[in-house]
Amino acid sequence: MALRDTHVTMAHGGGGRAMRDLIDDVFTSVFQPPDTEDQARLMDEALREPGARLAFTTDSFVVTPLEFPGGDIGTLAVCGTVNDLAVGGARPLWLSAAFIIEEGCEIALLRRIVASVAAEAAQAGVRIVTGDTKVVERGKGDGLFITTAGVGVIPPGLDLGARHIRPGDAVIVNGVLGDHGATILAARGDLALSVDLASDCAGLGHLMQAALAAAPGLRAARDCTRGGLASALNEMAAEAGLAVELDETRLPLRPEVAGVCEILGLDPLYLANEGRLVLFCPPDQAEALVAALRRLPEGQGACVIGQTLPAPAGRVTLRTAFGGARLVDMLIGEQLPRIC
Amino acid sequence: MCLGIPGRITAITDAARLMAMAEVSGVRREVNVACVAGHDLEALVGQWALIHVGFAMSLIDADEAQETLDQMALSRESLA
Amino acid sequence: MKFASEFRDPVAARALLSAIARKADAIGAARARPVHIMEICGGHTHSIFRYGLDRLIHEGVEFVHGPGCPVCVLPMARVDECVEIAERPGVIFTTFGDAMRVPGHRKSLLQAKSGGADILMVYSPLDALELARRSPGREVVFFGLGFETTTPSTALSIQQAAREGLTNFSVFCNHITVPEPIKALLDDPDMVLDGFIGPGHVSMVIGTHPYDFIARDYGKPIVVAGFEPTDLLQSVLMVLTQIAEGRAAVENQYARVVPEYGNSVSLAAIADVYERRPSFEWRGLGEIDASGLRIRAKYAAFDAEEKFGIGYATGRRSVPEIEGCACGAVMTGKLKPTQCPQFGKGCTPDMPLGALMVSSEGACAAYWQYAGARETAA
Numbered sequence: 190m191a192l193r194d195t196h197v198t199m200a201h202g203g204g205g206r207a208m209r210d211l212i213d214d215v216f217t218s219v220f221q222p223p224d225t226e227d228q229a230r231l232m233d234e235a236l237r238e239p240g241a242r243l244a245f246t247t248d249s250f251v252v253t254p255l256e257f258p259g260g261d262i263g264t265l266a267v268c269g270t271v272n273d274l275a276v277g278g279a280r281p282l283w284l285s286a287a288f289i290i291e292e293g294c295e296i297a298l299l300r301r302i303v304a305s306v307a308a309e310a311a312q313a314g315v316r317i318v319t320g321d322t323k324v325v326e327r328g329k330g331d332g333l334f335i336t337t338a339g340v341g342v343i344p345p346g347l348d349l350g351a352r353h354i355r356p357g358d359a360v361i362v363n364g365v366l367g368d369h370g371a372t373i374l375a376a377r378g379d380l381a382l383s384v385d386l387a388s389d390c391a392g393l394g395h396l397m398q399a400a401l402a403a404a405p406g407l408r409a410a411r412d413c414t415r416g417g418l419a420s421a422l423n424e425m426a427a428e429a430g431l432a433v434e435l436d437e438t439r440l441p442l443r444p445e446v447a448g449v450c451e452i453l454g455l456d457p458l459y460l461a462n463e464g465r466l467v468l469f470c471p472p473d474q475a476e477a478l479v480a481a482l483r484r485l486p487e488g489q490g491a492c493v494i495g496q497t498l499p500a501p502a503g504r505v506t507l508r509t510a511f512g513g514a515r516l517v518d519m520l521i522g523e524q525l526p527r528i529c
Numbered sequence: 530m531c532l533g534i535p536g537r538i539t540a541i542t543d544a545a546r547l548m549a550m551a552e553v554s555g556v557r558r559e560v561n562v563a564c565v566a567g568h569d570l571e572a573l574v575g576q577w578a579l580i581h582v583g584f585a586m587s588l589i590d591a592d593e594a595q596e597t598l599d600q601m602a603l604s605r606e607s608l609a
Numbered sequence: 610m611k612f613a614s615e616f617r618d619p620v621a622a623r624a625l626l627s628a629i630a631r632k633a634d635a636i637g638a639a640r641a642r643p644v645h646i647m648e649i650c651g652g653h654t655h656s657i658f659r660y661g662l663d664r665l666i667h668e669g670v671e672f673v674h675g676p677g678c679p680v681c682v683l684p685m686a687r688v689d690e691c692v693e694i695a696e697r698p699g700v701i702f703t704t705f706g707d708a709m710r711v712p713g714h715r716k717s718l719l720q721a722k723s724g725g726a727d728i729l730m731v732y733s734p735l736d737a738l739e740l741a742r743r744s745p746g747r748e749v750v751f752f753g754l755g756f757e758t759t760t761p762s763t764a765l766s767i768q769q770a771a772r773e774g775l776t777n778f779s780v781f782c783n784h785i786t787v788p789e790p791i792k793a794l795l796d797d798p799d800m801v802l803d804g805f806i807g808p809g810h811v812s813m814v815i816g817t818h819p820y821d822f823i824a825r826d827y828g829k830p831i832v833v834a835g836f837e838p839t840d841l842l843q844s845v846l847m848v849l850t851q852i853a854e855g856r857a858a859v860e861n862q863y864a865r866v867v868p869e870y871g872n873s874v875s876l877a878a879i880a881d882v883y884e885r886r887p888s889f890e891w892r893g894l895g896e897i898d899a900s901g902l903r904i905r906a907k908y909a910a911f912d913a914e915e916k917f918g919i920g921y922a923t924g925r926r927s928v929p930e931i932e933g934c935a936c937g938a939v940m941t942g943k944l945k946p947t948q949c950p951q952f953g954k955g956c957t958p959d960m961p962l963g964a965l966m967v968s969s970e971g972a973c974a975a976y977w978q979y980a981g982a983r984e985t986a987a
Contacts, residue, residue, distance in 0.1 A: 448554025513661020526706035583733025
């Protein structure tokens with residue numbers, strides 16, 4: 190039955206007809222899962238290849254505001270999980286999506302977000318094969334939380350990982366940094382900043398396939414989400430037992446993102462991204478890799494930003510425009526404005 | 530640490546409360562211009578000011594800025 | 610001109626670095642006998658590390674990182690008082706993000722927030738004022754923190770609140786002043802400083818004359834500086850030039866922003882709203898005479914200390930600082946951060962013991978964060 194309510198109530202989580210209507214009308218009619226059973230039953234030709242491996246990941250999404258320039262929590266929920274699979278070399282295939290909805294959430298908003306999930310999934314070539322909804326009382330949730338899990342297939346012989354990184358490897362990003370973090374900061378409104386920026390939120394599955402084709406020696410890739418490029422590089426440098434040296438003059442930044450950072454005293458290297466990854470490859474394949482990335486919309490701003498050095502292990506430094514250097518450390522906690 | 534950055538005043542938004550729009554690298558924020566306002570508020574539009582915690586604290590003097598850059602250029606020439 | 614990128618020119622920086630090296634050699638500065646230059650302002654400390662200037666500059670020039678980081682010098686007792694106000698029912702406590710992580714004896718504001726206190730980070734006291742207008746049933750308290758740069762913003766906000774007749778807005782005033790602690794440093798018999806980089810943004814409010822005593826009475830050069838890397842280098846060169854010529858004067862490298870006599874509107878607002886406290890406590894430096902401001906009686910309705918009966922209003926004072934903390938010695942240039950016995954052991958950015966490890970502008974945190982000093986500590 191078509192849903193006539195305008196807002197989600199506790200009845201929509203109660204297990205009765207109201208819940209059935211919500212699920213049918215808002216979710217399954219859009220996602221059209223292959224099966225009505227409680228579990229998805231899956232097969233893909235890629236799995237039949239000897240040596241193929243499953244990749245499996247999960248991520249939860251919370252964001253304020255739920256909708257922002259360039260995306261919403263739904264696009265994040267698909268892209269985040271798709272990207273976690275893609276950076277490991279997997280071809281993303283299936284996603285689950287669980288929605289924790291706060292009582293009072295507007296159903297029109299929910300429909301828009303579900304539409305985003307569906308559109309982003311179609312774009313990434315994945316199917317939403319199973320899902321769940323829960324409703325929590327007003328004040329017990331932040332509008333909407335989404336958890337997605339994803340399954341993909343890694344083809345035989347492909348093994349990406351930080352442990353394969355070697356000294357002298359090129360460090361590459363696929364575009365300008367910090368757009369998502371700066372967009373969210375401005376969109377929250379409590380700092381009263383207004384700026385024409387949009388989140389970089391994007392699924393990177395196709396980009397990773399292009400990267401693998403262009404640079405067969407690709408060592409590792411990671412998406413730079415929370416904690417930004419700096420955090421991703423610190424993790425990878427530690428895992429690889431190598432140092433990373435960035436070149437400040439090569440870091441791609443929009444002037445508006447630099448502006449938000451100057452106003453609030455923030456470092457763009459720590460701003461969140463939702464459609465950016467950092468890749469490591471042998472130096473002689475860097476040029477081909479950058480060229481391949483640039484051919485795709487989500488790789489327009491691709492460039493080499495630095496290189497790996499044999500030591501000291503786990504250290505990330507930034508060479509400044511004057512040849513000075515500074516350490517790019519892990520954050521202690523959340524990055525806070527530094528104003529007074 | 531008194532974070533202050535140069536921003537350009539683009540419009541007067543509330544003359545009674547001495548509020549104006551300032552722009553820094555494409556980022557806009559409403560700021561109070563009490564500290565830099567003369568008799569004619571509109572004369573501020575187009576000027577650069579040092580912005581700190583939502584206040585335009587000091588107008589930036591372009592001639593002085595050029596003077597400082599010239600001084601720096603001198604030390605470059607004396608090197609050559 | 611954008612008044613920023615022009616002052617980040619690497620070619621100009623290299624030329625200035627060479628000129629500094631020649632000047633330093635000329636006055637016989639060397640690693641074993643360095644010239645000690647204190648940058649007073651935490652913003653300058655940040656720029657020095659951000660651009661790696663400490664490593665690029667001639668080895669005979671040593672930066673001593675001054676007390677000009679308001680978060681660093683905030684005593685624990687004041688943080689405790691913030692938490693106490695923030696935990697009162699009905700209060701929305703607004704603050705710059707800088708102060709959120711500063712530890713108090715019981716907890717930081719960040720911890721108080723997670724414990725349920727209504728604490729909001731804002732960019733400007735104007736945002737707190739707007740919140741008060743929109744929340745008539747709540748008491749909005751703004752954490753007034755900072756040096757003379759920031760003081761006019763809270764003074765003007767209090768004046769505006771008074772004009773509008775707002776009754777639910779108050780400021781917890783912790784504003785402090787620059788010249789007094791500098792005088793305290795200069796009066797220290799163990800002081801080793803040869804010159805100063807003056808705080809550019811404080812000076813745009815107060816002008817350059819409040820520093821006259823530094824040159825006149827103590828014979829030390831001071832150059833008021835901008836915050837871009839070439840501003841800082843040029844200012845170091847100007848200090849060295851004064852030393853080479855045997856002069857001590859107040860000079861202004863940042864004339865594009867700093868007028869000689871400061872900003873009259875700002876100064877008038879400060880004078881109208883604030884008066885000096887007999888003394889104010891600085892973390893690591895103790896009580897310094899006339900170094901803090903309080904809200905005048907005529908604006909008592911906007912004074913959170915009066916409204917909540919907290920802080921200096923209660924006549925109590927001071928909670929002892931942590932034992933073994935050598936922040937005072939670091940701030941006076943007697944110890945380098947890495948020479949403090951607690952550095953990297955009892956005191957790290959995750960668990961700061963002393964003030965200078967608290968904010969990324971504190972000398973110790975900057976050493977830790979940017980300069981990779983931890984390897985030597987570990």
